[in-house]
Amino acid sequence: MKEDQFTERLKEELQQLDEQIEVKEPSEQAVMMMLKQAKEREKRRFKREVLAYVLISLTILALFVAAITHLPIIFILLQVVSVPLCVVVGIKEYQHIKGGSSL
Amino acid sequence: MCLEQTEETLLIQRAKQGDDAAFTTLYRHHYSFLYRYIMKLTLQQELAEEIMQETMLKAHMKLSSFRGDSLFSTWLISIASRQFLDHQKKRKREQLREEKANQETIRRFKWEIQQKGHTWHEMWDALNELKAQERAPIILHYYYGFTYPEIASMLGMREGTVKSRVHHGLKKIRKEWSQ
Numbered sequence: 239m240k241e242d243q244f245t246e247r248l249k250e251e252l253q254q255l256d257e258q259i260e261v262k263e264p265s266e267q268a269v270m271m272m273l274k275q276a277k278e279r280e281k282r283r284f285k286r287e288v289l290a291y292v293l294i295s296l297t298i299l300a301l302f303v304a305a306i307t308h309l310p311i312i313f314i315l316l317q318v319v320s321v322p323l324c325v326v327v328g329i330k331e332y333q334h335i336k337g338g339s340s341l
Numbered sequence: 342m343c344l345e346q347t348e349e350t351l352l353i354q355r356a357k358q359g360d361d362a363a364f365t366t367l368y369r370h371h372y373s374f375l376y377r378y379i380m381k382l383t384l385q386q387e388l389a390e391e392i393m394q395e396t397m398l399k400a401h402m403k404l405s406s407f408r409g410d411s412l413f414s415t416w417l418i419s420i421a422s423r424q425f426l427d428h429q430k431k432r433k434r435e436q437l438r439e440e441k442a443n444q445e446t447i448r449r450f451k452w453e454i455q456q457k458g459h460t461w462h463e464m465w466d467a468l469n470e471l472k473a474q475e476r477a478p479i480i481l482h483y484y485y486g487f488t489y490p491e492i493a494s495m496l497g498m499r500e501g502t503v504k505s506r507v508h509h510g511l512k513k514i515r516k517e518w519s520q
Contacts (some may be wrong), residue, residue: 244515245483250486251464252381258454259380261373269365269397276398 287331349413357404364404368397371417378418381480382425384469385446392428396421418485419495422477424495427472467517475510478503 264272298320305313345376355363359501375396379389399420407416447469451461468476477496481487489507 244511248464248479248483248511248514250460252480254459254462255381255465256484258459259377259456261376263369263372266362266365266369269368270361272394272397273361273364273401280402288402312487 346390350409353404353407353409353413355394357407364401367413368400371414374414375417375421378480378485379421379425381393381468381484382422382473382476384450384465385443387446388428388443392421392424395424395428399424412483415491415495418481422481422496425477426473464514464516467514471510471513472506474498475506475513479510482507 280312298316302313305316352363352367353438354368376389376393379392379396380386383389383392396417400417401408403420407413448502454461468479471479478492480488481492481495485497489500489503492498493503496503498506
């Protein structure tokens with residue numbers, strides 16, 4: 239089959255498939271409800287993450303204070319661990335805000 | 342439901358300001374077009390509905406980034422395509438477990454079409470057997486008439502990659518047909 243015939247048939251069969259698809263449009267209330275639920279989910283996720291960040295920050299701060307005043311070597315080790323950790327968390331959060339590979 | 346361009350622009354502005362009713366009208370207006378596109382990609386009603394929901398939520402979240410450089414429908418189709426590709430990536434990990442269920446859903450759709458006295462074309466099976474990254478650009482190019490640069494921008498790929506995926510996908514379908 240020639241290229242043109244082939245692509246023509248492809249288009250025709252896609253058109254036929256399109257005609258076979260039945261669409262059940264959701265009601266206005268259903269869409270509004272989904273949006274409301276999504277907003278609530280997002281709020282809950284935000285609160286959870288803020289709480290986690292605050293706890294992690296306080297823990298790191300406490301460890302740093304203890305380490306800098308008592309054991310400087312631990313302070314250096316903590317920096318080695320925490321800096322890449324912060325970078326990873328930052329990248330993940332950025333990807334989440336950006337929506338993965340989505341727009 | 343038919344929306345004039347100016348009416349759509351107004352609805353987009355209102356939705357950007359947080360008016361959920363305006364967003365709902367926009368979404369419902371484009372629902373049929375978008376659902377048909379996703380059904381052509383997946384051939385599975387449940388999966389298409391799931392991707393529709395994800396697309397709606399993503400569009401709602403990202404609405405402020407819509408600058409009107411393209412049609413709103415094109416923007417939605419980009420989001421839906423990427424949601425579909427992301428979904429397929431995630432599913433790949435669970436593919437073996439889900440494969441049977443997917444085949445069952447497709448068989449059901451096939452049965453519904455045949456029950457209505459219509460023919461199930463081999464081409465649809467051949468399309469469905471392609472990789473998701475090949476299927477999406479083929480449908481966007483050959484059915485919706487988007488150009489390669491447009492598809493590249495919609496799917497976040499390079500133009501060369503899109504061309505090569507379309508080429509390989511078509512080659513596979515031709516091979517299926519010649520058998």
